[in-house]
Amino acid sequence: MQIETSRFGLVDIEKEDMVLFPEGILGFNTLRTFIFLDDPNDDIFAWLQSAENSEIAFPILEPELFAEDYTVKISKSDMQALKLTDPSSGYRAFTIITIPEDPTKMTANLKAPIIVNVKNKLARQCVLQDNKLAICEPIFNKLQQRMVQAPETSIKSQTSELSLSIKLPEKKRTLEIVK
Secondary structure (H helix, E strand, C coil): CEEEECCCEEEECCHHHCEECCCCECCECCCCEEEEEECCCCCCCEEEEECCCCCCEEEEECHHHCCCCCCCEEEHHHHHHCCCCCCCCCEEEEEEEECCCCHHHCEECCCCCEEEECCCCEEEECCCCCCCCCCCEECHHHHHHHHHHCCCCCCHHHCCCCCCECCCCCCCCCCEEEC
16 A cells, blocks of 8 residues: 655555554544654654645654653553553654754654554554643754764664564553553
8 A cells, every 4th residue: 555745755555554543643633544654864753644644744753762761651541542451561652853944943742742552553642741741842952962872873773673664563661650
């Protein structure tokens, strides 16, 4: 199957690579089907591409790349919506990145990460209740520092292996459930 993208043109994907957002993404609630794409020319970002609207794609990163102590604390209703029965496995977390004209001012939305149930390809943008988390967390200097620490290694490979269609392997992390 092929989908049209504004960034990569026509992309061949498998139906099983699509991820369903039953409620859409904040501000884009009518778009429900997305695919994770890796830009082979970019050592940093992956993309959350709408399969329904070629113009909609969000740059994303795993928060561990710039926020080592980041903990996802989701509600029981988020767990139920994602059909996650065990908070210790089976999910991946991504943050949506905003890249303005001046890339040194790029930010990540730590307050509302994208959580993906790896097993059933079900996803949700979860608004976390932690008031210390920023919607616009500056990340340029943190990413730059990370690249200086290991300049010969792609920043993507410092977290997960990405292919054109991200297969979303499980990572060993634990979700914390807010009571």
